[in-house]
Amino acid sequence: MKNITVIGTGYVGLVSGAGLSDFGNQVVCADIDESKIRLLKTGKIPIFEPGLKEVVKRNVKSGRLSFTTDVSKAIRDSEVIFIGVGTPEGKNGEADLSTIFSVAEMIGNNLNDYKIICTKSTVPIGTGQKIISIIKKYKNNDIDFDYVSNPEFLREGAAVQDFIRPNRVVLGVTSDKALKIMYDVYRPLYINETPIVHTNIPTAEMIKYASNAFLALKISYINEIANLCEAVDADVHIVAKAMGNDGRISPKFLHPGPGFGGSCFPKDTKALVSLSEKLNEPINTVAAAIVTNDKQKKRMTDKLFSLMENEIKGKTIAVLGLSFKQMTDDVRESAAIEMIQSILDSGGIAKAYDPVAADNMKKYFPNIEYSTSWQAAVKNVDAVVIMTEWHEFRGMDLSELKSLMKSPLVLDTRNILSVKDLTELGFKFDNVGRKALK
Ligand code: UDX
Secondary structure, three states: OEEEEEEOHHHHHHHHHHHHHHHHOOOEEOOOOHHHHHHHOOOOOOOOOOOHHHHHHHHHHOOEEEEEEOOHHHHHHOOEEEEOOOOOEEEHEOOOHHHHHHHHHHHHHHOOOOOOEEEOOOOOOOOOHHHHHHHHOOOOOOOOOOEEOOOOOOOOOOOOHHOOOOOOEEEOOOOOOHHHHHHHOOHHHHOOOOOEEOOHHHHHHHHHHHHHHHHHHHHHHHHHHHHHHHHHOOOOOHHHHHOOOOOOOOOOOOOOOOOOOOOOOHHHHHHHHHHHHHHHOOOOOHHHHHHHHHHHHHHHHHHHHHOOOOOOOOOOEEEOOOOOOOOOOOOOOOHHHHHHHHHHHHHOOEEEEOOHHHHHHHHOOOOEEEOHHHHHHHOOOOOEEEOOOOOHHHHHOOOHHHOOOOOOOEOOOOOOOOOHHHHOOOOOOEOOOOHHOO
């Protein structure tokens, strides 16, 4: 097993650090953010991610996992350095790589022995070469290093499981020595016969983008089919289920909704399109999926306004669910942001509730009212919009909902409420592609 430093303690870095220590490696998670490291040192987790706290606790206790703000020392003390810092969307849809490059500089400055520099963050194809050049520029010696591209495929909300039991591990490597060390890092997975794809660096970088863009494409496709279903009185869920019975298609990622959000799909699809344009190899399918997704978010606000007969001014609307999907507190690119903004822009009053994401949404909307339960949020409101598929909304007692609201009007953008029950209780409602059931 190896001495590892993971730089960056966000969703990817922290989960990877915890997971790698669970595999038996000796791991230091390093971050320049002192408040995050302080929290982690006291056993607290800065993000909501099911199961993460337990894995961190277990490995800290065993002495295999620790945290530091001294990134330089952590680099010097380890043989394998994972880069897990953020690559937010920059200008023109390209990923902003400034943090990645400053980490590369720091690695170059602290290269005191042979090391593997391994990128987990999603980076545009070709970034590996740039990282290598920066390290070479800043290292002041003949010491050798190898670069590895090891993209992470974890889903927020299921990240720990995805790390510990991945569908595959992708390793973009340039030397047998590096490959051997990486096999050692992932030894439990190797023994478990998890598929390990080893290839060159650009192929590894491409696998990540091609996978994410394909999933985003699938979602935009089913959302457009859902919209067509509305026009022809078909039920999109039955369509999706029957499509999924075909092994060539698979039933996953065919759930219609308010448009995909999160830290990956919106950013990665744009980055891939931007790269394809630069290289004069346009990727029209992905460009179309982005347009469809923007339209889908807008379509949800249109649906609400048409349900309310465009009388939004002065009306109170409860927005239930703020995160971009269930089981996470992440609100980045969440369709709820556009929904709340358009309610406010039209003179409506938005009340919000989410089991875990309210604090993060306060950064976007500090002045709206946040409730501490769905029951409190829906009290006396003119309309309810469900934006996230939290279990507690699935299990909602619709008679109770009706009795609390001023008027029974619901937009269910996740198709989690029973159309039969809503109809029987006399709700005015809409959803995504299930009009046939009205
Ligand atoms: C995604 C990828 O799944 C993961 O492999 C990658 O590493 C990072 O990006 P994540 O963003 O955490 O993970 O969430 P995911 O579960 O993939 O959902 C992304 C978005 O698509 C969410 O907004 C979700 O609500 C939406 N979605 C997903 C749908 O609308 N329909 C679906 O069928 C599936």
